[in-house]
Each structure stands twice: as C-alpha cells, then as structure tokens.
Amino acid sequence: MNDTQTPQDIPQNGASAEAPAAENQAPSPEQRLAELEARHTEVADAYLRAKAEAENTRRRAEEEISKARRYAVEGFAESLLPVRDSLEAAVSLPNASSEQLLEGVQATLRQLVAALERNKVLQVDPPPGTKFDPHQHQAISVVPSEQEAGSVVSVLQKGYLIVDRVLRPALVTVSAPK
Numbered sequence: 001m002n003d004t005q006t007p008q009d010i011p012q013n014g015a016s017a018e019a020p021a022a023e024n025q026a027p028s029p030e031q032r033l034a035e036l037e038a039r040h041t042e043v044a045d046a047y048l049r050a051k052a053e054a055e056n057t058r059r060r061a062e063e064e065i066s067k068a069r070r071y072a073v074e075g076f077a078e079s080l081l082p083v084r085d086s087l088e089a090a091v092s093l094p095n096a097s098s099e100q101l102l103e104g105v106q107a108t109l110r111q112l113v114a115a116l117e118r119n120k121v122l123q124v125d126p127p128p129g130t131k132f133d134p135h136q137h138q139a140i141s142v143v144p145s146e147q148e149a150g151s152v153v154s155v156l157q158k159g160y161l162i163v164d165r166v167l168r169p170a171l172v173t174v175s176a177p178k
Helices: 020-023 027-093 098-120
Strands: 121-124 139-142 152-157 157-164 165-168 170-176
Touching: 027 098, 098 121, 139 152
Parallel strands: 139 170
Antiparallel strands: 121 157, 152 170, 157 165
C-alpha cells in the first residue's frame, strides 16, 4: 500500500481497477441468454399474431364468397317472382278469353326476358347465314343449302349465355359443303 491509498481503495480478491470496465463491454452469458429469451418471446408472439390474422382473413374471405353465392341466387329468384305472380294470376281467371290469355302470356314473357337480362342471361339466336360457332351452337344436322358451307341455316332451339359462359348452346342446322 502506498502513502496515498487507503484500505478501501485496494481492490479485493486480487481484481484490478479495470475489471468494472470489462464487465460493461461484454454481457455475461446469463444476461445474453435472458436477452435472447426475451427476443424469442417477442418473435414467437409476432408469429402467432400474424398466423391468427392470416387465418381470420381467410375465414372472412370464405364467408364473403358464401354470402355472394347466396345473395346472387336470392337476387335472381327475386327478379323471377313477378313472373310467377303473373302466371298465378292467369291461372286464377277461369273465364278469361283466349285474347286475354294471349295478352297475359305475352306480358309474362316480357317480364321473364327482362328478369333474365337483368341477371346477365343472354339469348343466343343466330340469324341464318351466321358462321357456325361450336362454342355457342350445337349442330343437330347438316343440310344442303344455297348458303356458304358451315353457316347456320335455321335455329331449332335458342341457346343462352350467362355473361360469357354457355348455359345452353343453340340447336342449329348447318349448311353442307357443296
């Protein structure tokens, strides 16, 4: 001990005065483990939250698709109700004349056509001479004709599309090659 040092100034257990500075530079393995465990807990929590959010998003999307399907059918059915009402009214008139019945049927047909158009159900009724389209037409027979080969001669039954998808192809006769 030199003259200026007191017993409190002398480091205990042979440690030097630089030891506290060394502890500040490198954390102990216990501190490092605690830091890593805390970080692991944060990352695991974030993962679970993200996974739950993804599952909730998937579930909400499935519910929306289900509702869209259900309400699409509901809208179509709702547009057909006036047609049913008109048909029931026609049946409930026992003494109606043939002119009255014909007028009622024509009005009901107009209602049905309007309901189908509102729901994007479009008619396929190719005029004679139209080139045969196998995507929208179904050839029932091939007949000799003055028209160009492979063109529609007549329509036996109209077809229908829903937007761009064929619901039922038009049944047609097609002109034979000459």
